[in-house]
Amino acid sequence: MVGFDAAKYIEEQSKYILERINQNKKERLYLEFGGKLVHDKHAMRVLPGFDENAKIKLLQKMKDQAEVIICVYAGDISTNKTRADFGITYDLEVLRLIDTFRKYDLTINSVVITRYEDHGAVNAFINKLNRRGIRTYKHYYTKGYPTDVDKIVSDEGYGVNPYIEVTKPLVVVNGPGPGSGKLATCLSQLYHEHIRGNKVRYAKFETFPIWNLPLKHPVNMAYEAATIDMKDVNMIDFFHLEAHGQTAVNYNRDMEVFPIVKRIIERITGQESEYQSPTDMGVNRVGFSIIDDDICRQAACQEIIRRYLIALCDYKKGIIDEDAVAKSKLLMDELELKISDRAVVLPAREYSEYKRSLNPKYENVIVMALELPDGRIITGRSSRRMVAAAAAVLNAIKVLSGISDDIHLISPAVLETIQHLKTDILGHEKTSLNCEEVLSALTISATTNPSAQVAVEKLLLLNGCKAHCTAILSDRDDQTLKDLGIDATSDPEYLTNNLYFN
Numbered sequence: 001m002v003g004f005d006a007a008k009y010i011e012e013q014s015k016y017i018l019e020r021i022n023q024n025k026k027e028r029l030y031l032e033f034g035g036k037l038v039h040d041k042h043a044m045r046v047l048p049g050f051d052e053n054a055k056i057k058l059l060q061k062m063k064d065q066a067e068v069i070i071c072v073y074a075g076d077i078s079t080n081k082t083r084a085d086f087g088i089t090y091d092l093e094v095l096r097l098i099d100t101f102r103k104y105d106l107t108i109n110s111v112v113i114t115r116y117e118d119h120g121a122v123n124a125f126i127n128k129l130n131r132r133g134i135r136t137y138k139h140y141y142t143k144g145y146p147t148d149v150d151k152i153v154s155d156e157g158y159g160v161n162p163y164i165e166v167t168k169p170l171v172v173v174n175g176p177g178p179g180s181g182k183l184a185t186c187l188s189q190l191y192h193e194h195i196r197g198n199k200v201r202y203a204k205f206e207t208f209p210i211w212n213l214p215l216k217h218p219v220n221m222a223y224e225a226a227t228i229d230m231k232d233v234n235m236i237d238f239f240h241l242e243a244h245g246q247t248a249v250n251y252n253r254d255m256e257v258f259p260i261v262k263r264i265i266e267r268i269t270g271q272e273s274e275y276q277s278p279t280d281m282g283v284n285r286v287g288f289s290i291i292d293d294d295i296c297r298q299a300a301c302q303e304i305i306r307r308y309l310i311a312l313c314d315y316k317k318g319i320i321d322e323d324a325v326a327k328s329k330l331l332m333d334e335l336e337l338k339i340s341d342r343a344v345v346l347p348a349r350e351y352s353e354y355k356r357s358l359n360p361k362y363e364n365v366i367v368m369a370l371e372l373p374d375g376r377i378i379t380g381r382s383s384r385r386m387v388a389a390a391a392a393v394l395n396a397i398k399v400l401s402g403i404s405d406d407i408h409l410i411s412p413a414v415l416e417t418i419q420h421l422k423t424d425i426l427g428h429e430k431t432s433l434n435c436e437e438v439l440s441a442l443t444i445s446a447t448t449n450p451s452a453q454v455a456v457e458k459l460l461l462l463n464g465c466k467a468h469c470t471a472i473l474s475d476r477d478d479q480t481l482k483d484l485g486i487d488a489t490s491d492p493e494y495l496t497n498n499l500y501f502n
Contacts (some may be wrong), residue, residue: 004049013285014058020203020283021065021169027199028166030186031283033174034206038100043207043408046222046300047290055207059172060104066170067107070094071114072178079117087479089281091125093176098134109171110135110164114181137162139188146260153267158191178230183257185343187264194268201274204254204281209234209321211248211279212287212433218300219333220249225307225331228324229314240277254278301335302466305342308332312492313472342489344369344468347377349491352470355381366495368392368489370467370486372399382432382495386414388469389477391440392463393484401451409452410438410445435480462486471495 003304017044021029036042044052052056059066075081076090083093098108099221111129113122116138139161144151151157164185171189173182186202193200208223220234237250239258258278265273275281290296311328314320332338340346355365366382370392378399380391394409415433418441422428433441439459440447446453463485472490473481483489 001292002049003290003292003293003299004047005291006049006051006054007288009050009286009487010054010058010061011384012288013283013322014061016285017058017170017203017205017283018062018065019033023381024127027201028169028171030171030173030189030200030202032186032202032204033172034178034182034204035208037063037174040207041487042222042226042303043286045303045306046219047296049291055205056104056106059106063105063107064169066172067109067166067168068101068174069109069164069166069174069185070097071112071185072175073114073175073180073183073247074117074119074122075115076177076179077113077122078117080121083151087475090176090180091121095329097174097176106172107168108134109166110137112137112139112164112181114139114184115141120309125224134199137164139185142184142188145184146257149260149267152264153191158188161188161192163192163196166191183261190265193267195282202281203283204278205283206254207284207286209249210287211237211249211250211282211284213249213290215249216334218297218304221331221335222300222307223251224302225304225328228307228311228327230318231324231327237277237279240279240371243276243280248277250278250326260280301337302342304331304335305337306487306489309339309342309345309468309491313490316492316494321380337485342466342468343375344371344377344419344466345489347379348468348470351379351381364471364495366469366471368467368469368488370396370462371465372396373461384432385419386410386433387435387474387477387490388416388471389467389473389481390433392467393459393475393481393486394438394442394455395434396462396465397455397458401454402449402463403455407451408440409449409455414441414445418449434474437478439480452474459484 005210017031021027038053038177040055040234042050043050067291072090073092081090082088083090093121094111104360108330111134113126113136126136142152142157144157173186175182190200190202209220213220215234224232226233233252234249235252235255237255240246240248240471255278260275262275308328311320311325315322315325348367352365352367366388366389367378367379369377378392378396380388380395383391398405398409418433418437419431441455442452446456465486467488469488469490470491473488480490
């Protein structure tokens, strides 16, 4: 089911951004680009039909007029802050972003280290970039920010930062995550451009919340569910309502910073700002490409349930606090959603209870349920051979291939050999093979086993499928399922009482 027109979105969004450049006046546009440029799985989940790489594709459409500045906060490098969806630190995410931009033929101008501090890890990262031919700039904490506008817009404030040499009419300012210093970099550039007598503008590109959807639309509520760790709250843009008499939705951080940004821009330019609200600053056209609101509402409700299950697990891991879980539960209650509304949850739990009822020795029967594209639910349970996620994936591709359940895709002898290597030679504590290890064994078996070869090709059909496990997945299994495109959740329970080997 499709609820969003991806082609229309790319066409309209690129056109709208180019209009902001206002080429007749030869004005340069600094575009603060928030959210994920590539692999935007959240947008894809709540807007079925959304191309997860739509934003990078629309920039590619404007590649001749655009160049990219990537910002990263020095403190995120020194503390090894990690991007949760990929499990990599922010400095590595910068490198990944550079490679991604290059893949789409977009020009990388430079990397800016914001709020620079003299730290070994920060300096080592700068050296690494410079020696690979990537220009780097150091921007410093802005004196007077946020209240003393006169000091901010002076040689003591933005004037301390070096000017980033740019040449193209569209300058996209991106970063590895929130708090990277994108806005400060844009405003610093506006200051330096104005001193040089250049005409420039600023705009912001955020996908969520969608300004022209209702405040309590499930798609906008799903954004709150996705950002409970940052305590983002959607709200009516009262600046926009007062200025234009039009209801628009924005979120608390943009609402709080808007008066400051407006004053700074007016102080830089010496003119009244063209923007009367944070919504005015935005260039988001995603709401105009929704073609089936009911489908998007249903998908967003599923995302809110998914985020609640993730919140419960993150609380168990100590990643978020109790207030964040309560906020996630409140969103569930507002829409009268239940965990059981996620189709794979009850089958996993019920099969686990059933296996335990057969034999009291089965204290920890871990089960994963996986929903196939046609709606059928397939289960797999943990064993001494493999984890539940691996069993569920094997069972699913067997069903998709029409292979009988009693046929081995992988020889038990092969699995035993890998377990021997893992425990007796490499000295690993855990004997059950994880999902990646089992899939590696499957692909090797495919060289001599025709059934395994057929099954391997069916792995592609699991992309977009939902799954649920009755215990928290290991980091490796979680990443393997993500790589397969499987949207997996878990109950907030650990497999064992071990702390390090869990």
